[in-house]
Amino acid sequence: MEEKARIRGQVAAVRKALAQAEVKQKSREIIERLLMVEEFSAAVRVMLYHAFDNEVETKELIKKSLAGGKSVLLPRCDVAGRGIEVCEIRHLDADLRRGRYGIMEPAEHTMTFQKLEQIDLCVVPGVAFDRRGYRIGRGKGFYDVFLARLSPRTLKVGVAFELQLLEKVPHLNHDIAMDMIITERETLRFPRC
Numbered sequence: 001m002e003e004k005a006r007i008r009g010q011v012a013a014v015r016k017a018l019a020q021a022e023v024k025q026k027s028r029e030i031i032e033r034l035l036m037v038e039e040f041s042a043a044v045r046v047m048l049y050h051a052f053d054n055e056v057e058t059k060e061l062i063k064k065s066l067a068g069g070k071s072v073l074l075p076r077c078d079v080a081g082r083g084i085e086v087c088e089i090r091h092l093d094a095d096l097r098r099g100r101y102g103i104m105e106p107a108e109h110t111m112t113f114q115k116l117e118q119i120d121l122c123v124v125p126g127v128a129f130d131r132r133g134y135r136i137g138r139g140k141g142f143y144d145v146f147l148a149r150l151s152p153r154t155l156k157v158g159v160a161f162e163l164q165l166l167e168k169v170p171h172l173n174h175d176i177a178m179d180m181i182i183t184e185r186e187t188l189r190f191p192r193c
Contacts, residue, residue, distance in 0.1 A: 003170045004136050011128040011136075014163055015054050026161050027057035029184040034061065034123070037180070037187070039155050043120035045071040047086060047154075050096065050104040055125050056159045062092055073113050076105040077142060084146040086113040117151040124178060129158045130169040133177035133190040147176040152192075155179050162186075 018026075034040055046065055051057045065072045066089075075084040077099055087106035089095035099105040124143060126135035135158055137143050147156060158178040162185050171177075181188045 005139070007166070007169060008127050008136055008139060011164055011166075012053075015127075015161065018054055018161070018163075023054055023161075024057060026184040027051075028060070030056050030159050030161075030182055031058070031061045033182045033184075033187055034157065034159065035064070037157075037182075040121055040157075043070065043155075045073060045119050045121075047073045047075070047119050047122040049075055049123060049125050051125075052101075052103040056161065058123070058159075059092070061123070062089075066090070066092065073119065074106050075142075075146070076110075077101060077103070084142050086116065086119075086146075087111060088113050116149055117154075119150060119154045121155045121157060122147075122150060124156055124158050126158055126160060126164070128164050128166055128169055129160050129178065129181050130166050131188065132168065133158075133179070133181065133188075134169050134171040134175055135178060136169050144175065148174070150176075157182060159183075 048058055048062055062072060071088055073086050073088050076087050078085045087110040089106055089110055095107055095110050096104045097107040126137050128136040156178045158181040160181065160183055162183040165181065165183055177190060179190055179192055
C-alpha cells in the first residue's frame with residue numbers, strides 16, 4: 001500500500017503539472033486511437049468517464065459516442081456504498097452535475113443502468129498503469145469494486161498519458177487488469193483469460 005501511495009503521489013504530481021494545451025493535444029491523440037479500435041466501433045453500450053484533474057479529456061469522446069448512436073454510460077459515486085452507480089446519459093450538458101468529489105457525473109434525473117453484463121466496453125481512468133495491464137487509481141477503491149462486477153466479456157480499456165505508463169505497478173490478487181491500455185504513443189493489448 002505504501003508503494004502504491006508513493007507511485008500515486010509522484011505520477012499525479014507530474015500529470016497535474018502538464019499544461020492545458022498539452023493535455024488537450026495528448027487527449028485528442030488518445031481518443032483518435034480509441035476510435036480506431038474495432039471493438040469500440042462495434043460496441044453498443046460504452047461506459048465512459050468525465051475527465052477531472054488533468055486526466056485524459058473525454059468530452060469529445062462522449063459527444064461522438066452520443067452522436068454515433070451508442071448508449072453512453074457514466075459513473076456516479078455512491079459514497080455511502082463506497083461504489084459506483086452506472087447511469088445512462090443522453091445529453092452531455094443537461095444530464096451532468098458536479099458530484100461530491102468535484103467530478104462531473106450524471107445528475108439525479110438520469111436513469112440508473114442495472115444490467116452491467118450488457119456493457120460492451122468500459123473506458124477506465126487511472127493515476128498509473130503498467131505494461132501488464134494493472135492500474136493504480138485514486139485510492140478510494142470505487143473502480144476496483146466496480147470492475148469486479150463487470151462481465152468477463154466487457155472490454156476494459158485504460159486511457160492514460162505515456163507519462164502514466166510504468167513498467168510495473170504493485171497489484172493484489174483481486175485487482176482487475178485492463179484488456180487494453182491506450183496512450184498518445186501506443187495501444188497495448190493483453191491476453192484475455
